[in-house]
Amino acid sequence: MTIRTRRTLAALAVVGLVPALAACSGDDAPGEAGSTPVPAESSTGGELSGTVTLVTHDSFALSDGLLESFEEGSGLEVEHVAAGDAGALVNQLVLTQDSPLGDVVYGVDNTFASRAVEAGVFEPYTPADLDPSVGTPVEEGLEGLTPIDRGDVCLNVDTAWFEEEGIEPPSTFEDLTQETYADLTVVTNPATSSPGFAFLLATISAFGEDGWQDYWAELADNGLRVTDGWSDAYYVDFSGAGEGGERPVVLSYATSPAFTVTEDGSATTTAALLDTCFRQVEYAGVLAGTDNPAGARALVDFLASEQVQADIPASMYMYPADESVELPAEWEEFAPLAEDPYEVSAQEIAEHRDEWIQQWTATVIG
Incomplete structure (x- = not known):
């Protein structure tokens, strides 16, 4: 079976669910007559x-x-x-x-x-x-x-699932540690996934060196599921992808709700939690x-x-x-970007990457 990635599936969504999203700047489609020619010399x-x-x-x-x-x-x-x-x-x-x-x-x-x-x-x-x-x-x-x-890596929620269940969707990091949201969240492994590592960095920025491991321990105790890559998390486990998943909270992108838009284009059935973004x-x-x-x-x-x-x-x-x-x-x-996303400098990442991943693995995977 071919695994559909976030970008190729998104392109299909542009053609199918949200055709208007294909309207980019310029009058000519890429590669067609009128496109800017590419010079046969390097810069x-x-x-x-x-x-x-x-x-x-x-x-x-x-x-x-x-x-x-x-x-x-x-x-x-x-x-x-x-x-x-x-x-x-x-x-x-x-x-x-x-x-x-x-x-x-x-x-x-x-x-x-x-x-x-x-x-x-x-x-x-x-x-x-x-x-x-x-x-x-x-x-x-x-x-x-x-x-x-x-782009912003953020938690996404299946708003349709929460509406059907009569449960208020989570909106913050801390919400996901509550019993109400037990066994509902799937994220990706920061050792193997760039979105997973981005989300780890968001929690490190949010909770600091003294608090992020405790936060992840609480998440793990609340039934967190971890996958190796984004495609499995979104298309296998996430209920909002329309492919039989059972978890209504997933690590994805702030742009993801733009391709879960209803057929009439008036609404989307998922939402990004913009207070959790990196x-x-x-x-x-x-x-x-x-x-x-x-x-x-x-x-x-x-x-x-x-x-x-x-x-x-x-x-x-x-x-x-x-x-x-x-x-x-x-x-x-x-698909708005977060107004105040979490950030960690490249220098800090270079200095602590291996240490942080080892600590996360010991805390979450064991």
């Missing part, structure tokens, strides 16, 4: 040729024709290698740094990126003429990477040791381009890093 000069290998997490997706338009305009051939969840992706990048998996990586996020940077996985590169909202230079410790998209940023970077450095830089330029940035909401269901890009109108109602 650093020189003709482009050969193959460039793009290594991503399993959830990478762009609209049909968009990557092909880059190949046609640049003269490059793009090969795509999917390497698992973001955590697994980083592990493979570190293990293969002397013989890299490809030329460019997309999908390393701010919860795992510092590990790859410290290991020397990347050749620093920043595209020219990025919109100021993209945030360059990027966060200290992640220099040389290019932000591509952003801001996730996903990056692209040139891999050190690339056999095609000019092609690699051109591909990073393309991922940061207006064409791709405008395609991200519909194809990958994340917010583009470029805040000047027009968003689908429905996102304001169904």
Whole structure:
């Protein structure tokens, strides 16, 4: 059975349940006549040729024709290698740094990126003429990477389930430790899942070094379920995905409710708890040791381009890093970002990652 990831399923939802979400900036669909052509030179000069290998997490997706338009305009051939969840992706990048998996990586996020940077996985590169909202230079410790998209990892609830049961949905971290919500929550393992690690970071930020382990112990005692990856948590265990799950509280994204919209488009059957969010940023970077450095830089330029940035909401269901890009109108109602998400610096993550994961494992898994 094919596991449908958050982004590919989201793209289907755009076509089916929420067709209006496909309306991004510009009049022409990606890759069609009128789209901005891709120059056959890199931003650093020189003709482009050969193959460039793009290594991503399993959830990478762009609209049909968009990557092909880059190949046609640049003269490059793009090969795509999917390497698992973001955590697994980083592990493979570190293990293969002397013989890299490809030329460019997309999908390393701010919860795992510092590990790859410290290991020397990347050749620093920043595209020219990025919109100021993209945030360059990027966060200290992640220099040389290019932000591509952003989103909030948050708890989601199946509001229809709670309405049917006559129970008020939870709204805070603390609510989930109450007996009312026993055996209702599923999250992902921070050792294997980037959303899982993002949620761990949110609780560390919320409860501090002296309190987060006690919080997780209470969650575990209240019937918490832990899965290895987001797809299993959302599509197997979550009741709101419409696939037979039995748990109405799941770790997902603030954008997830935008693809559980009712057929008439007037409401959604799930909601993100915006007081539980961690801001996730996903990056692209040139891999050190690339056999095609000019092609690699051109591909990073393309991922940061207006064409791709405008395609991200519909194809990958994340917010583009470029805040000047027009968003689908429905996102304001169904997929807002948190006003005050929890944050932990890349430096703190790099210093404590292994320690925090070991402590979480001892507390929750035993």
